[in-house]
Amino acid sequence: MDTIMAVCGTGIAGAGTLSRLDRIRGCLLGGAAGDALGAPVEFLEWAAIRAIHGPEGIRDFAPAYGGLGTITDDTQMMLFTAEGLLRAYVQGSSLRHTHVPSVIHQSLLRWLNTQDCPGELAVPMDGWLVREPALWARRAPGATCISALRASRRLGQSAQNHSKGCGAVMRVAACAFFGNAFEFAAMSGQLTHGHPGGYLTAGLFADILQRMVDEEQTLESAITESLIAYGSLPGLEEVRTLIDRVLFFHSEGYLPTPDTIAELGGGWVAEEALAIGIWCALTAENLEEGIVRAVNHGGDSDSTGLIAGHLLGLQYGVRAIPQRWYQQLELRNVIERMAADIERVPRDFCGYGGSFDEAILVDYPLS
Template sequence: MRSQRVIVRAMTNTAWGRTEQQDFRSRVRGCLLGGAIGDALGASIEFDSLDAIRQKHGPSGLTDYAQAYGRRGAITDDTQMTLFTVDGLIRAQARRDLGAWHPPTDLHAAYRRWYTTQHNWGPDERDPETGWLAGEEWLYAQRAPGKACLSGLSDDRMGTLADPKNPDSKGCGAVMRSAPFGLLVGWEPHLVFQLAAECGAQTHGHPTGYLSAAAFAVLVHGVVRGESLPAATQRALSLLATRPGHEETTQALQRALAQVRVGVPAPERVAELGEGWVAEEALAMGLYCALVAEDVAHGLLLAVNHGGDSDSTGSITGNLLGALLGDTALPPAWLTELEGRGTILELADDFALETTHGSALHTADHVAPGWQARYPRT
């Protein structure tokens, strides 16, 4: 495992060294691409039982992409919303120079841009101020979006922790989109936790819904900064303990840690943690699969072969393993067929560029024209 000193040293200096930049970019790419691969693997079996999966794909279950939404390697709403999370974070950081900095508002605007893709035929009539990601036509497809995500973003009112949207909802829709918050390596963990929770409450107002999203962001944050996944989990547990309503999420993470010690990893052991439709189960299942993974492929196949929300648990596991190991650890054959790979890479590199060279791209008085076109500050 790469040393924590690589990223942490870069955060404490005024400039990132070349090695630090390369390591960080690899982890950002790995997190986003890994999550998308897990999402695409699970897309074709999301609503199947484990018996049905084995009957269709053999005793080992699914071992490769299968047809979903008319193609192999198709992503779902999990990856769509994750990409708009990245877009919102870049926009928020670019706007910081202006003194009107409120990241939850920028993320809400990004999620509303995603909401538009679920209702418009395409980007032909979009406002140029929406930036480049909303112009990607392939994102204008409905891939089983969650009801809470759609209803929570259906109007201009932004849910907050004090007044959340869908206060009874603890589905996994906030968790599956929250890995990018963990890529804010210059932030302290408690701030990453807070931002992810605030943005989770925009659609999933039950404490388990937004606290599971916050805990997931802290897991990603820890491994991107070079911590082990068990150490990052302990940090997440410590932060959870300070929040009202944390019990379900805390217990789920503790069950995932305990399950590692039970025996040889198998789909039946994953299923003992739940089905993944609700936030804390999806988080626990994804974490367990990442903890026991022999490599990325092993972890992802374990994460999707169960009778539950396979695309979300696959996405969570892929985010974690990609952030931990970097993009070069991802299976090349799955990368080649992944829908939207070019867009995901482009967005990942833009996030890394903003993080490492933001001061060269924009100031209070000036923004590079190309950056303004891609991520408008207005």
């Protein structure tokens, strides 16, 4: 991909009250909490949300997919993307040639098989993650992701579509903890979304998260620095315009409401979802407030809630997640395990070489 830099970042060792593991756990669990809060209202207009949940909208987990605190395809695909990154670490550390997007692709194809939608490519259904029963549940998977993965003829193949839906953005948070987050996330996004506005926005989101965790930048600073680094790339014009607008709103003290969020869009496409999630995170005094704002609008509530949750969870850590959410969150133990495994990987992992953790081979086998 010509527009993506193929260099690896080294990050700055974190210091402060939150450890790197605290931030990883907070990021992944915060995103899942936003996903779960938004799941019951994903396809509802704001008037319907208000009629069902009251004038302030939804604030607590409500029934969705047969349970409370149930996650959607967003968190499922996030976990499989994380698995792909960890498998790439194992493969690269064993001194095998490693093309990271191809290894992520293989993991996403495992997810595709859990959705009872086998594609053209056969992949081994091994490792621990695919054995988790809840990940086989069908949670309104995005049509673009399904069709692009089913059509893949070789690992690492870019999607043959022109979609910039938010399905490329919502799954890439784990890329923030590996090598060059922008490169890994953008190339991962390009597996399913062919429009630069889709896959480059995924890269921008992961880069913002990485700046927050590795350089301990504030959210506002991370956004600004990420736009300086990548915002001029062809394809990012629309997302830069929306994020600049959100930064202006924040500087003027404008708060996101269901009506003002609607002016940005519904969040169904990449730039809208990221802008909504960023605005709600920037203006929130705590994680709960930001996620509640991010899901209460007539659009893609679970994805915008997930994005805000990733940002705020990384900023504040897992303790910021309300206990009433944390205790009911589906797959909480699976996400905790994935966060712990990610923390074991050197932060400057670039897809090859490096120290090798033999214990991780059992969970993330070579393919």
